[in-house]
Amino acid sequence: MKVRLIEGRCQGHQMCAIAAPEIFGSDEIGNATVLIAGDIPADLEAKARRAEGNCPERAIEIVG
Amino acid sequence: MKQDTEYDIFDQNFIWNPFPAFDSVRESECPIAHSDKWGGSWMPTRYEDIVAIAQEHDVFTSREIIVVPPPPGQLEGPYGGVKAPPITSDPPDHHWHRRAILPVFSPQSVATYEQDMRDFCNGLIDGFIDKGRADAAADYAQRIPVNVIARMLGVPVEMSDTFTEWVRGALEVGLTNPELRRANRLKIIEFFIGQVNERKENPRENDLITDLLALQVDGQPAPLEYVIGVCNLMLVAGIDTTWSAIGSSLWHLAGHPDHRRQLRDNPDLWSTAIEEFLRAYAPVTMARIVDRDTEFQGCPMKAGDRVLMTFPAANRDPRQFDRPDEVILDRQNNRHVAFGAGIHRCAGSNLARLELKVALQTWMERIPDFSLVDPGSVTWAGGQVRGPRQCLVSF
Numbered sequence: 001m002k003v004r005l006i007e008g009r010c011q012g013h014q015m016c017a018i019a020a021p022e023i024f025g026s027d028e029i030g031n032a033t034v035l036i037a038g039d040i041p042a043d044l045e046a047k048a049r050r051a052e053g054n055c056p057e058r059a060i061e062i063v064g
Numbered sequence: 065m066k067q068d069t070e071y072d073i074f075d076q077n078f079i080w081n082p083f084p085a086f087d088s089v090r091e092s093e094c095p096i097a098h099s100d101k102w103g104g105s106w107m108p109t110r111y112e113d114i115v116a117i118a119q120e121h122d123v124f125t126s127r128e129i130i131v132v133p134p135p136p137g138q139l140e141g142p143y144g145g146v147k148a149p150p151i152t153s154d155p156p157d158h159h160w161h162r163r164a165i166l167p168v169f170s171p172q173s174v175a176t177y178e179q180d181m182r183d184f185c186n187g188l189i190d191g192f193i194d195k196g197r198a199d200a201a202a203d204y205a206q207r208i209p210v211n212v213i214a215r216m217l218g219v220p221v222e223m224s225d226t227f228t229e230w231v232r233g234a235l236e237v238g239l240t241n242p243e244l245r246r247a248n249r250l251k252i253i254e255f256f257i258g259q260v261n262e263r264k265e266n267p268r269e270n271d272l273i274t275d276l277l278a279l280q281v282d283g284q285p286a287p288l289e290y291v292i293g294v295c296n297l298m299l300v301a302g303i304d305t306t307w308s309a310i311g312s313s314l315w316h317l318a319g320h321p322d323h324r325r326q327l328r329d330n331p332d333l334w335s336t337a338i339e340e341f342l343r344a345y346a347p348v349t350m351a352r353i354v355d356r357d358t359e360f361q362g363c364p365m366k367a368g369d370r371v372l373m374t375f376p377a378a379n380r381d382p383r384q385f386d387r388p389d390e391v392i393l394d395r396q397n398n399r400h401v402a403f404g405a406g407i408h409r410c411a412g413s414n415l416a417r418l419e420l421k422v423a424l425q426t427w428m429e430r431i432p433d434f435s436l437v438d439p440g441s442v443t444w445a446g447g448q449v450r451g452p453r454q455c456l457v458s459f
Contacts, residue, residue: 053397
C-alpha cells in the first residue's frame with residue numbers, strides 16, 4: 001500500500017496528520033506532506049485508511 | 065423548485081436546537097430551503113450540496129460572508145473598504161491574502177502557544193475550583209481564545225473583556241441590531257488603526273502587525289486596508305467561534321458521564337473525540353453571495369442572493385455520517401466540515417483545534433466530574449456562531 005496526495009486538492013485541514021502522524025505532516029503553510037513515500041508498513045495501513053476517510057477534500061488516494 | 069419554509073435563524077427555538085429543522089428540510093422534497101427573513105437567504109442542508117457550494121467559489125462568492133446583510137451605508141462609510149481578508153476575499157487576490165497569513169497558523173507555529181494556553185486554563189480553574197461551581201461558558205470557555213488571540217496580535221491582554229464586548233457587538237448581538245453592529249465594527253477598526261500607527265512609530269520583533277506592515281505585494285507594501293482587515297478577522301473570527309466550540313463540548317460532557325469516563329480511562333480517544341465534538345457541535349455558519357443567476361439543485365438562485373453555509377447541518381447528514389446525532393468518541397471516518405471546505409477552509413483551524421484540546425483536557429484533568437446545575441437555564445447564542453453563553457455547572 002502507498003499513499004498519494006491528489007494534486008491541487010489539499011486545503012490544509014490537517015485531519016490526515018491527526019489520524020496518521022507517522023504518514024502525513026505539514027508544510028510551512030499547513031498543507032499536507034507525505035512522510036512515507038514508499039510502501040506503508042503493514043502496522044500503519046489502518047491509519048492510512050483512516051487518514052483517507054477523514055479528509056474533507058478527498059485529497060488522499062490509497063494505491064494498492 | 066423553491067421551498068419557502070420561512071425559517072428564522074434567530075428564532076430562540078432554532079438557536080436552542082436547530083437540528084430537527086435541518087433534518088426536516090434535508091429529508092423533504094427540496095433539501096434547500098429559502099426564507100425572506102433577515103434580508104433573505106437560501107439554506108442548503110445536505111453535506112454534498114454544502115461542500116459543492118464551498119468548492120464553486122466563482123459562482124458562490126465571499127464578497128459578504130455574514131449571514132445577514134451589512135447595516136445600510138457600511139460600504140460607503142468611513143473604512144467602507146475594510147473587510148476581513150482572506151475570508152472575505154475572492155480569487156485572484158484571495159491567493160496572496162491567504163498565503164501571507166497561513167504560516168502564522170501552521171501546526172508548527174501554533175504549537176508554540178500550547179504551554180501558555182495550558183497555564184492560562186489552569187489559572188482560570190484555580191479561580192473557581194474551590195467554589196464547587198462555575199459558569200463553564202462565561203468563566204472558562206469565553207476567556208481562553210481572546211487571551212490567545214490578544215497575545216498573537218501583540219495587543220493588551222488586559223483588554224480581553226473589551227475585545228469580547230466588541231466581538232459580540234459586531235458578530236452576535238449586532239446581527240439583529242444594525243446600529244450596534246456598525247458601532248462595534250468601527251471600534252474594532254479604530255483600535256487597530258491605533259495599533260498600526262503605533263507599530264509604524266515603534267516596530268517590534270516577532271510581531272504579527274509589524275510583519276504585516278512589512279509585507280510586500282508586487283513590490284509595494286500591502287495595503288493598509290489589508291493589514292487592518294486581517295487584524296479585524298483574527299479578533300472577530302478567532303474569539304466567538306472557538307469559545308463556542310469549547311463551551312458546547314463542556315456542555316456535552318456535563319451531561320454525559322459515560323463520555324467523561326471513556327476519556328479518563330483511554331486518553332488515546334482525545335484525537336478522535338476532538339474531531340467528533342467539532343462535527344456534532346460545529347459552531348459556525350458562513351454565507352456566500354451568488355455572483356450570477358444560476359440554478360443549483362433545481363433552485364433558481366439570483367445574482368446577489370445570500371446562501372447560508374450551514375456546516376452544522378452538513379455535519380449531521382446521515383448520507384455522510386452513520387448515526388449523525390450521536391456523539392461517537394472514536395468515530396473513524398469523519399470528513400466533517402466544521403472549518404468549512406475549499407479555498408476558504410478556516411485559516412485558524414489548527415489554532416482553534418489546539419485551543420479546544422488544551423481547554424477540554426485541562427478541565428477534565430482538574431474537574432473530572434461535573435454536571436449542569438439546571439439544563440433549562442443554559443443560554444445559547446446563534447445565527448452566525450452557535451454556542452452556550454451561560455452554562456452553570458457544579459462539581
